Amino acid sequence: MTPPIVIPFRPVDPKKRLKAIMSQEEREGFARAMLSDVIETVIDAGCTPVLLTTQEIANIDARVRVIVLNLGLNEALDAFRKEQDGPFGIVMADLALCNTKSLMQLAHTSAAFGIVPGTGGGTNAIYIKDGSAFKAQYYGFSFLKHLTWAKEQGYSIEIIDSFRLSTDIDEPDDLVEVLIHTERNTAAYLNQIGFVLCAEEGRVHVKRI
Template sequence: MRAVIPYKKENAKSRLAPVLSKEEREDFVELMLRDVVDSLLCAGITKIDILTTSSEGVPDDLDVNVVVTEPGLNVSINAYLQTVDEPTMIIMADLPLVKSSHIKRIISFPEDVVIVPGKGGGTNILFLSQPKEFTVRYHDCSFLSHCDITKDLGKSIHVFDSLLASTDIDEPHDIVELLIYGEGLSKQYAEKRFCTETGKGRVKISANSKLSGFI
């Protein structure tokens, strides 16, 4: 089996712009990618493809295969799926809380399709036993779209419910989850810039002393 990670580094994660500069965001997404790759390798998945529009943004020292593609998440992934003949995991690059134990469980289920939902109806991970038969439909409420596609194909489905696997780092408040539950390089990066603030409500992040302002 193999895994594919859609990846964009240039001007990535614009919704984190209130708390991180363009250069910081680009460094951050690279570290999140490294964490995801590490979890895959630790889970025994060694065939890893990075799907990107520019190979320049992928670190040279990563033990991965770089697949340069045209822009467009759905178009690029669907074209990629037509080239593989083995079970394939599509996993997003902004999931630094995913551990190897999650990966092992996801690939252990007997169903044809395993879906890990993301926040707001998104899809963080798709594991496809027969990738050539599947057409992805990301954006909007992609979780429901992928459930419908699976049912239309007459395939069995398993929804993997996990707080950590369902947490993608998109918004400033997502960094709270990384600081609390994270373990890898991206957590170390976040710890240099933020700390948690507790009170009567939810935990928030505040800038470290070298930075100013409250988030």
């Protein structure tokens, strides 16, 4: 059976590292576009999406279970896991490049603990067989902290090697990855607000037209 996949989400004033190139309204629209791609992928992978949001949001797919908890990420996940008695996954809402294949690799791991690093030391996705035991330690060295914790528990561990799942979209240059590697809601949203790819001195960036 496929596990539920928790997607933590903050709908208001998200993606602050894009402030220099997007208004708050645009950042909120962009975060929603990424969320919709992640939700669709979770459903396509045969899993149940659980949206763990800091506040109610409109127009969410009826197949999504919504939990509103106005808490920090670690605190919200800690409150969630206490109610679980089976496995679950956690997938960040900004994995705009995620696809069914990479997500199924996580959801169908034979290990007791699956983890996908994010660039810069973060944790982009987790699978935990013994859900109620999970201890969320996001921010900073979270990949190493989660990995150390899983080793201490004696879990079998799979570190999933996926560019698509390891790419979280935080910085202006990360938009390059969206425009090159996807054609879904997130890329459509970027096109709609005028972002295009450009090459300068052999390197690729985005610009606004």
